[in-house]
Amino acid sequence: MKCLVTGASSGIGKDMCKVLSKMGHEVIMVSSDEDKLKKAFKAVKGYNTLAVDLSTNEGANKVIELIRKEKPEIVINDAGFGAFGFYDEVSLDREMEMVSVNVLALHKITKACLEYMGENNYILNVASIAGLMPGGPLLSTYYATKSYVRSYTLGIYEELKKKNSKVNISVLCPGPVDTNFNKVAGGLFSISSLSSDYVSKYAIEKMFKKKLIIIPGFSVKMGYFFQRFVPTKLLLSMMFKVQHKKRNG
Numbered sequence: 001m002k003c004l005v006t007g008a009s010s011g012i013g014k015d016m017c018k019v020l021s022k023m024g025h026e027v028i029m030v031s032s033d034e035d036k037l038k039k040a041f042k043a044v045k046g047y048n049t050l051a052v053d054l055s056t057n058e059g060a061n062k063v064i065e066l067i068r069k070e071k072p073e074i075v076i077n078d079a080g081f082g083a084f085g086f087y088d089e090v091s092l093d094r095e096m097e098m099v100s101v102n103v104l105a106l107h108k109i110t111k112a113c114l115e116y117m118g119e120n121n122y123i124l125n126v127a128s129i130a131g132l133m134p135g136g137p138l139l140s141t142y143y144a145t146k147s148y149v150r151s152y153t154l155g156i157y158e159e160l161k162k163k164n165s166k167v168n169i170s171v172l173c174p175g176p177v178d179t180n181f182n183k184v185a186g187g188l189f190s191i192s193s194l195s196s197d198y199v200s201k202y203a204i205e206k207m208f209k210k211k212l213i214i215i216p217g218f219s220v221k222m223g224y225f226f227q228r229f230v231p232t233k234l235l236l237s238m239m240f241k242v243q244h245k246k247r248n249g
């Protein structure tokens with residue numbers, strides 16, 4: 001099958017490309033840093049690359065053009081980033097860039113896929129365990145973007161079902177994963193992280209099994225289950241402490 005993966009130059013996106021390529025699929029790899037993308041392309045043995053900045057309309061539109069031309073049967077919206085800090089420490093420009101990549105580009109690409117996709121086609125949107133939480137102090141914009149991804153994907157899932165569509169849509173919600181994410185966001189994880197290799201294999205396996213919400217790792221699943229019994233204000237205060245530790249190492 002033909003696949004298109006955004007965020008393919010590193011971390012979870014690159015490792016998902018590896019898994020798909022090893023399975024014999026043709027992988028079109030998308031990210032913004034051309035040099036990183038070329039290196040990843042060699043390592044993955046991909047099918048094609050497209051270097052575009054998904055924080056711009058122009059970048060997202062180029063991906064959509066390519067999608068309309070190539071009609072990949074599998075599309076994975078993985079590109080995304082976060083930025084640690086109080087609301088007045090992270091610049092508005094950086095926050096808007098984040099909303100553009102994590103939300104707007106993902107939304108536009110998903111909608112373009114739904115124009116042509118049919119039976120045995122897959123869309124996998126990468127959210128985060130952040131998207132299942134009430135909010136994320138010190139990463140507020142990031143958590144909000146991932147809530148959008150979770151909510152949008154689940155809504156589309158039900159609409160597809162009602163239209164008897166055979167398109168499969170899933171949302172990946174990992175906890176901490178060992179990638180470049182922290183370096184980009186400017187923080188450290190204070191709790192243990194899973195390997196990107198494990199998360200990627202798990203995600204692809206569950207996507208093909210048509211699982212709707214994919215949460216890798218037992219402790220993350222348990223954390224998600226039990227957090228719903230904690231009052232919201234207490235949970236936010238606990239999360240602030242965890243995020244504050246991340247910032248300070």
Ligand SMILES: NC(=O)c1ccc[n+]([C@@H]2O[C@H](COP(=O)([O-])OP(=O)(O)OC[C@H]3O[C@@H](n4cnc5c(N)ncnc54)[C@H](OP(=O)(O)O)[C@@H]3O)[C@@H](O)[C@H]2O)c1
Pocket residue numbers: 006007008009010011012013030031032033034036037052053054055078079080081082101126127128129173174175176177178179180181182184
């Ligand atoms: N690591 C975690 O703990 C974790 C947990 C839950 C969810 N996630 C999610 O997993 C996804 C992948 O993150 P990761 O952990 O693998 O981090 P990563 O190693 O930093 O990978 C992020 C990818 O997104 C791409 N990207 C960022 N900004 C872009 C832009 N403006 N235009 C095009 N591509 C862009 C990067 O490519 P370039 O550098 O080439 O632009 C890179 O390939 C993200 O959506 C993240 O929110 C991560």
